Amino acid sequence: MTEDQKNSNSTEYLQKFTYRLYDGKFQPRWMRVLYLIRFELISTWRKSKFAKVLMIIILVFSFFSILGAAMLKSIETDEGEGKVVIRDALNESIASYFAINLSFILSNSDGISYGLGRGLGMLLLIVIGLAGSGFFADDKHGKVIEIYLSRLKKREYLTGKVGAIVIYINILVLLPLIITGVLFVQSLEKDHEKFLDFYMGIIIYSVLCSIILGLFILVLSIFGEKRSYASLIFFLVFLFGTIIGQVIAVENLDNEFFLLISPSNFLVLLAYVCLGDYDLGVWDEKKEKYIELNLNNGVGLEYWHIYLQAFLFILILTLFLTYKIWKTTTEEL
Numbered sequence: 001m002t003e004d005q006k007n008s009n010s011t012e013y014l015q016k017f018t019y020r021l022y023d024g025k026f027q028p029r030w031m032r033v034l035y036l037i038r039f040e041l042i043s044t045w046r047k048s049k050f051a052k053v054l055m056i057i058i059l060v061f062s063f064f065s066i067l068g069a070a071m072l073k074s075i076e077t078d079e080g081e082g083k084v085v086i087r088d089a090l091n092e093s094i095a096s097y098f099a100i101n102l103s104f105i106l107s108n109s110d111g112i113s114y115g116l117g118r119g120l121g122m123l124l125l126i127v128i129g130l131a132g133s134g135f136f137a138d139d140k141h142g143k144v145i146e147i148y149l150s151r152l153k154k155r156e157y158l159t160g161k162v163g164a165i166v167i168y169i170n171i172l173v174l175l176p177l178i179i180t181g182v183l184f185v186q187s188l189e190k191d192h193e194k195f196l197d198f199y200m201g202i203i204i205y206s207v208l209c210s211i212i213l214g215l216f217i218l219v220l221s222i223f224g225e226k227r228s229y230a231s232l233i234f235f236l237v238f239l240f241g242t243i244i245g246q247v248i249a250v251e252n253l254d255n256e257f258f259l260l261i262s263p264s265n266f267l268v269l270l271a272y273v274c275l276g277d278y279d280l281g282v283w284d285e286k287k288e289k290y291i292e293l294n295l296n297n298g299v300g301l302e303y304w305h306i307y308l309q310a311f312l313f314i315l316i317l318t319l320f321l322t323y324k325i326w327k328t329t330t331e332e333l
Helices: 003-016 029-047 049-074 080-095 121-132 134-142 145-149 154-172 174-187 192-221 227-251 256-260 263-274 303-327
Strands: 279-284 289-294
Touching: 029 134, 029 154, 049 121, 049 154, 049 174, 080 174, 080 192, 080 263, 121 134, 121 154, 121 192, 121 227, 134 145, 134 154, 134 192, 134 227, 145 154, 154 174, 154 192, 154 303, 174 192, 192 227, 192 263, 192 303, 227 256, 227 263, 256 263, 256 303, 263 303
Parallel strands: none
Antiparallel strands: 279 289
């Protein structure tokens, strides 16, 4: 073996993890953050076989949803009631993405479900939990924190991890939703320019969801070296939080704020307000009918309460994660 081959083999591992051979040039520090994001994305995607399967499932479900949307073009008018029905159906298809109970909160109070919902919440959360749980836990288990922090400041290390998980989640959320949203509108033979606010709502919703879910799984990941614990807690919090929150909400429909307890209901409501849909319907088991839920009438739960809860989640999780990183030594990490 030649000397050059020995040198190549000795640096192969480092180059694999974004260490470059020194070429006499220095790059800005923000490039290091981008390298970390790229590495985390590539390595996470390669390890996430379940995520690849889920993408196929999403595409299959979306195909049948698009077929259902195509049937709505039989509505004759583009104004009035016809326009409302089409928009309600499209909004429902987005809001149900993380939903567990597809029929509890609808885009209208008439109890009409357009059958375009996918309800992949549990599958999505399993994938997100499995992927994000290793972002800090794997680094701690592999004792590589010191290596990272020898090249990155703590804020850069944290930014890289958050950026990577947010982008990864958006591959599973924003990408499918925006593609199917465009195909929905196309199947209805409508002008895309009239649905720009619909597309913008999808983007805002996907970004907010990815930040909230991403920060939560990162907070859980930083507590231990076993990623399985973090992913399990992440899933159980969502599952049991949804079950308990649903029971409380159903028994107290006179107080609309109880709808925010269930993580699933919260994400559904967040989708609707991001899409600008404030006139909703909630299933009342006692009366066995849907009752009106107006989020912009100045009474009870309002759309800005939902935004407020989202931003409070982001603020609290960000502060907690930042505090944990700054107050923990590299050995403890």
